[in-house]
Amino acid sequence: MSAARHVVLPSPIGELTVVAVDGAITHLLMDAAKYRPADHEVLGAPASPDEEPFATAAHQLGAYFAGELRDFALPLAPRGDDFHQRVWALLRDIPYGETRTYGDLARALGDRNLAQAVGTANGRNPIAIVVPCHRVIGSDGSLVGYAGGLERKRFLLALEEPPAGDAGRLF
Template sequence: MEPTHVVVDSPVGPLTLVAMDGALSGLYMVNQRHRPPQETFGTPGNPDAEPFAAAAEQLAAYFAGDLTDFDLPLALRGTPFQGRVWAALREIPYGETTTYGELAVELGKPSASRAVGLANGKNPVGVIVPCHRVVGSTGSLTGYGGGLDRKRYLLDFERKTRTADQVLF
């Protein structure tokens, strides 16, 4: 089956959602590094069809501060190592960060922080698989396919939302 795509608005700009066989296979920002050529996105899809309707609904809830974990069918294509990195990214709690080195240790590859960074950068569904939650060893914002301004926005947004949801007793 040929891929289809739709574009949805978000606070970080238009997001191109790509689907293959009823599962989300891409979420790309404008001017994103490693963004595939537009012609690989297939034909324009129906925004009311799945998985686009669910993805748009969940993205809207995320950006409203009402959703912290996405539950969408994904069809991610990458190497086995990239798949392990992308799965580990989904385990980083909302509003928190980890480093490339910590992620490498968690994956049992303590000397592979650079490889983790490369796999992180090739994540085809940013925001949904939260690669923005990975920072440099000093906590600095380093590398983000969507640009550092978007990474800063997403991290600040999650921290503020998480803090606002905490009740102090």
């Protein structure tokens, strides 16, 4: 396996650090995320923002924040155990502009009693925004449990809010 490389990108919610190994993104970290690993554990050497997959990530993140991109198409390689991988796969299936509860995800995994474990896996998501953990809410519709901070979660959900008159909102 090659060594990790990273770039730091500006965004409306603060700096985002994109880390990749062998051309696949392993982390997309917010500057003040609750579960951000120590930089020496994941970052590796700085890369040029013109290198792949960083150039594509920068382009797609820019389009997302401009309201022009709903679905990311990036090579991803999040690191986690089998349960975490299953939860993160479910997160990627939550459509833009929609939300799910921790209980919804637990039921999708076949056991409604897994809601707390789903919450832990959601909070440990290493690829924020692209793997949309911000789309998971409490069972009462409240905005709970976002490692990037609730203000960022509010911002991201508002960014994805459909125009007035669209039906199907879950929060």
